[in-house]
Amino acid sequence: MTSGGGLGAGLGGGLGGPVLVIGCGLIGTSVGLALRHHDVPMHLQDRDPEVARTAADLGAGSAEPPAQDPAVVVVAVPPDHVGPVVVEALQAWPRAVVTDVGSVKTRPLEAVARATSDISRYVGGHPMAGSERSGPLAASLDLFDGRVWAVTPHEAADPAGVDRVAELARLCGAEPVRMQPADHDEAVARVSHVPHVLAVLAAARLKCAPEDHLQLSGQGIRDVTRIAAGDPDLWQQILTANSSAVVRMLSDVRSDLDRFIGELSSSTPRVQPLLQRGVAGTQAIPGKHGGPRRSVDAVFVLVPDRPGQLGRLLADSGEGGVNIEDIRIDHVLGRPSGLVELSVPEGDGERLIVALAERGWAVHR
Amino acid sequence: MTSGGGLGAGLGGGLGGPVLVIGCGLIGTSVGLALRHHDVPMHLQDRDPEVARTAADLGAGSAEPPAQDPAVVVVAVPPDHVGPVVVEALQAWPRAVVTDVGSVKTRPLEAVARATSDISRYVGGHPMAGSERSGPLAASLDLFDGRVWAVTPHEAADPAGVDRVAELARLCGAEPVRMQPADHDEAVARVSHVPHVLAVLAAARLKCAPEDHLQLSGQGIRDVTRIAAGDPDLWQQILTANSSAVVRMLSDVRSDLDRFIGELSSSTPRVQPLLQRGVAGTQAIPGKHGGPRRSVDAVFVLVPDRPGQLGRLLADSGEGGVNIEDIRIDHVLGRPSGLVELSVPEGDGERLIVALAERGWAVHR
DSSP, X not given: OOTTTTTSTTOOSTTOSOEEEXXXXXXXXXXHHHXXXXXXXXXXXXXXXXXXXXXXXXXXXXXXXXXXOOSEXXXXXXXXXXXXXXXXXHHHOTTSEEEEOOSOOHHHHHHHHHHOSOOTTBOEEEESOOOSOOSGGGOOTTTTTTOEEEEEOOTTOOHHHHHHHHHHHHHTTOEEEEOOHHHHHHHHIIIIIHHHHHHHHXXXXXXXXXXXXXXXXXXXXXXXXXXXXXXXXXXXHHHHHTHHHHHHHHHHHHXXXXXXXXXXXXXXXXXXXXXXXXXXXXXXXXXXXXXXXOOEEEEEXXXXXXXTHHHHHHHHHHHTTOOOOEEEEEEOTTSSEEEEEEEEETTOHHHHHHHHHHTTOEEEO | OOTTTTTSTTOOSTTOSOEEEEOOSHHHHHHHHHHHTTTOOEEEEOSSHHHHHHHHHTTSOBSSOOSSOOSEEEEOOOGGGHHHHHHHHHHHOTTSEEEEOOSOOHHHHHHHHHHOSOOTTBOEEEESOOOSOOSGGGOOTTTTTTOEEEEEOOTTOOHHHHHHHHHXXXXXXXXXXXXXXXXXXXXXXXXXXXXXXXXXXXXXXXXXXXXXXXXXXXXXXXXXXXXXXXXXXXXXXXXXXXXXXXXXXXXXXXXXXXXXXXXXXXXXXOOHHHHHHHHHHHHHSOOGGGSOOOOEEEEEEEXXXXXXXXHHHHHHHHHTTOOOOEEEEEEOTTSSEEEEEEEEETTOHHHHHHHHHHTTOEEEO
16 A cells, blocks of 8 residues: 555545554553444454453443444554554554554554555554553543643655554544654653652662661652552563663663762762753753743642541632642651641732631641 | 650650751751641751751741750751751750651761761751751741651651651641651652653753744643753752662663653554553642542633733633632743643533533634
């Protein structure tokens, strides 16, 4: 099939035909649920037919194979299997656009290109959504709502096929963002895979710590290490699939780490420049809604740890007419209360403090 | 003064006398506010008299020097100055217990011991509380509420002085926890200083990233890098003061990092054991209220980004009789809504989902 040839023609708007999902885990089943919501005809396939039937029972589509070539095949299998399954799908459905949802793009593309020359219909993708839970029962209609969905066409990809994958992402509620596969892999190494490794390195220090030392744990260590709780088998696959970008960036990390160790071993350590780069890095992360980072006021409130108190707090905040941008609960040791940090648009802090104090809350900045 | 001699005798309950705070920043002024709340006579001193007057105006005590030896002198100056100021305080007030609030304990103790033999009245301390903001205007009455306050006596410390510092921590609303200075420093290296360095290393990677790459940033990178936004000058002092414990632990980090790089550079990477240690580490952090970590159910709700919506959500949750253990707002790109993750005690998830769905919320697990 040549570029643009049989893909867009005569299919009308939307996806123009049924969608086949291969792999009915969290992501695949959620795609089915989201597209069924738009009345897209859905078919579901899994190497375990029982799993496909479960996804079908949940309303994600039919467990029967499609009678004709699907408009799109979505390969939603574990990272290690993406390449071969994409190749099988290209061969099984010679008129379908084939996409995948794997968290790494270059290596599977290379595997596909090695196995077949018929790659114009393959367009990689990666929805930035997930959950600690897995399997079809963890799936949901709105898993992708408002999330970025990277669409990563290779150079020979059919433009109509690229549009169709972007449309599928949009129908799932996501925001398609086009990137080259290598750029994508460098980006996720930077914002996901390397931070995961660093979280693991911080968490690994805690395993053998004396218990009373961990009593000094605050919110910082909890935040830094949260993602280190992720499934080791899945992360083994992700880090392996993206190993070149990850190793390149971990080598930069090691250089910085060596500088920290060198400076702190000297008689006159000077680590401000390194620390300053960290500050600048935190400021580079896009703000809420992908817009520029907004300045906020932080307001702290002591909240009794009983059902309904947090609701009462936020209802009281709402009555004050202040929009809460963010909220953080800092768990308090040894007493039935929590310290809650409310972030509000810059300048609204005082108004919120007055509104909450009037309503009897222990509040400060 | 010998152990126990002039300290406890005849002073009655509580602290038994006035308290002098030296250094009227966030911590010092908050100590003043908290102790004034219990009618402890407070005196405030700062190398900038204007700062001491500001703290006094806020109600943290008197900017006049005490007429007699204070029961406790609290040294609340930046890390670099703790040692010399403690020595001055021991000399200026020969009957007072002197404590400090610095985040590192061994090095200042060594400095004090080098400068004077009269160290039985010195008892180190470290409240685990703070803020991104600094100065007396950022202070608050309840900064220490429910926080751990490490009390770190050296071997020759007067037991009555140790008790008095613990009582001061308690009057401030904190939970005193006794540790040896070296244990404290190793503990904070582990749960605070090394995680800070790792957060900086992750954040430093973002500074020079192409902007469109950062569009893929999710909650993970935000959590890992949050603390890297801390003041570089303060952290330079903290890391320098605790450099031996930090360097020792950073060397372990480097060994693990080298193993990650080595494995991921090989043809058959095997990083599960390293990842598994990370998982175990996250499980070692004490749970809410310092008790064992509790299992929770996570429930996700799509919330319109308008004043009062979050309050309505939590009010509706409260009516369902479910206690929210934790809440996390995941910012959604390019649309006026947020995905809110509610954590509730294990087994309560279904009940909350039903309660919220009945009240019209888009909710899933």
